[in-house]
Amino acid sequence: MRARDIRTPEEALGLIQDRGLTHIKIGLSDIDGILRGKYLRRDKAAGVMKDGLGFCNVVLGWDSSDQLYDNIQYTGWHTAYPDAWARVLPHTCRELPLEQANGHNMLFFLAEFADEKSAQICPRRLLQRVIAKAEAMGYDPYAALEYEFFVFEETPHSVREKGYRNLKPWTPGYFGYSVLRSTVNADFYQQLMDLSEQMDMPIEGLHTETGPGVLEAALGFDRAADMADKAILFKTFTKALAQKNGLMATFMAKWSHEYPGQSGHIHVSLKDKATGKGVFYDGDAPYKMSAVQRQFMGGVQRYLPEFFAMFAPTVNSYSRLVPGYWAPLDATWGVENRTTALRLIPGSEKSQRVEVRIGSADANPYLAVAAALAAGLLGIEQKLDPLPIVEGNAYTQKFDEALRFPATLWDAAQRLKGSEAARQVFGVPFVEHFAATREWEEREFRRHVTDWELARYFEII
Structure with a gap:
């Protein structure tokens, strides 16, 4: 067997x-x-x-x-x-x-x-509860995750000896979608693809991204529960494989201010439990967007700012959220628009979906998928409509303050802690525990002096 x-x-x-x-x-x-x-x-x-x-x-x-x-x-x-x-x-x-x-x-x-007590907090069990809610509403949730990660010619010892400065990227320069790089370094690419096949976390697409030594891997579409399992395995064993090759892979949201951050985009769709057909597709509607998908989109848009800590769970997550670096700043949506937080991807009954582009690579996949799914289900329950579609560059447009994402991890923790919707769908024990852990994370950061502060203030101030 x-x-x-x-x-x-x-x-x-x-x-x-x-x-x-x-x-x-x-x-x-x-x-x-x-x-x-x-x-x-x-x-x-x-x-x-x-x-x-x-x-x-x-x-x-x-x-x-x-x-x-x-x-x-x-x-x-x-x-x-x-x-x-x-x-x-x-x-x-x-x-x-x-x-x-x-x-x-x-x-x-x-x-x-x-x-009973640990299950209320356990990330995997939280996702299971949200999936049970979807099933009770007559839906089977599906998801796919995409991860960007930087690779370095370093070891766990060398990065510490260097104080995480002057690290050597695996490959130099900007060269997105490079056939040259993937050919020269084919041994590692093949090892990663083979490992993913053998561990049943198959990579649907793998390519270089823009930046030195950065890759993007799209995991194959699957049931939401299985997808989250595959995502946490992928992150763990990609790092293990890299270290066995004398390399290091990082999934932190932004390792340098000079380069774009690292995303963990989430593609979500629902199927009807009775028929197995996708419920986001309506061939006669604008953008082929069914009423169920509109309501789902409306829910994710409405609750993204409240659930934001589950998508951006570290202090470093917020360094990624700057204009012009492919990370949206407001809970906006558009059709095939990569400057908005939510991207509607029109397709067939099987491929029509929503991409939640705000997620960062450092997020816990169980929590990020749970948050995206729960927000959409609330939209269906409450029959929410999304706000008007965004066309063009979302970075240059002004939006309602209610759509603005929290600017810091502390603010995100307060939004989550004060969210009645979060307490309803995730449970009070989880919300209070997770919010407290994010407050701790912010407090730990405040205890330290950054290189930027030293360079700015040491001599002159």
């Missing part, structure tokens, strides 16, 4: 046994969308596959640098960081070609938190 055919604990255990593996590997998403995991010995895995396991809840109580939040209720020193119950998901079984064991690829499984 192939890894991707696994559906039950018994099948998973049978495959582990057949391959003579002594251990397997599991991982689950923390708040920031970083996979945290461990190896499990085969006899331990036998019980875990059926009954779950205890997983220290600190992974929901610390930041991306393992610093403990001091402003959350769910866990902390006041709870003594106990285990939370987690379950391993047999159907997520993957070959892990980057690791060999007993002549076979290591087997990797995704997991999620399962007890």
Whole structure:
């Protein structure tokens, strides 16, 4: 049996046994969308596959640098960081070609938190709740994600030794869609495409973007839940593959003020559960845009500013949001318009969709997909219409203040925390926990002095 055919604990255990593996590997998403995991010995895995396991809840109580939040209720020193119950998901079984064991690829499984309190905060479980809402409304949600990421001829040691300055990009200069670059560096491209095929996170398109050493990968369209799984795996194992090749890949939103930021665009559509047909398409309507798609668009436009922290979750995310660098500043929409936050892509019944262009590469894919989907579903429920379409360059036009995105992570956290819609669709425990973690992130940033401040003020002020 192939890894991707696994559906039950018994099948998973049978495959582990057949391959003579002594251990397997599991991982689950923390708040920031970083996979945290461990190896499990085969006899331990036998019980875990059926009954779950205890997983220290600190992974929901610390930041991306393992610093403990001091402003959350769910866990902390006041709870003594106990285990939370987690379950391993047999159907997520993957070959892990980057690791060999007993002549076979290591087997990797995704997991999620399962007890009542942790499930309210767990990013993967949050997306599952939003998908359940869509299904209750009669829809199957689908998504596809595109990621831009920069690659450097550096190592985790060298970037620290250099203080993250004077880094050497993998390739020099601006050369988008370069056939030359992809040919010269075909070995890495092929390794990445092969890895993505073997791990069932296939790349639909891969090309150089504008900037030194920057690539863009479009992941193949899939059900929203599977797409988010594939996205977090893609980010993690692209970085692992790069490091195994003496390179480093970064998905931070903007690594240098000299170059465009890195996006994580989200394509979303809905199918009718009963018929399997796309509900965004109406061949007789303007732009082939059905009433359901109009309402979905209206909802995403209306709630993007309130849910913004879930699309732009780091201090660095807001460095990307500047005019003229392909990152929209307002909750605008247009048809095939890449200067607006929402891009309507007319097509067939199968391809008609909405692209949420505001997402950055540093977003947790579970949270970003959940936010886009939830906002659109609210629009359908409330029968919202989008504001008038934007034509031409959105950067040069003025819009209603209500469409303006928060300018800082702190402001975004306050918008989310004060959003009744967010509390309704995501639950109060998640909203309060996530908003607090974003406040922490901003506070941590404020404790540090930047190079810009030193250069500007050290001598002259």
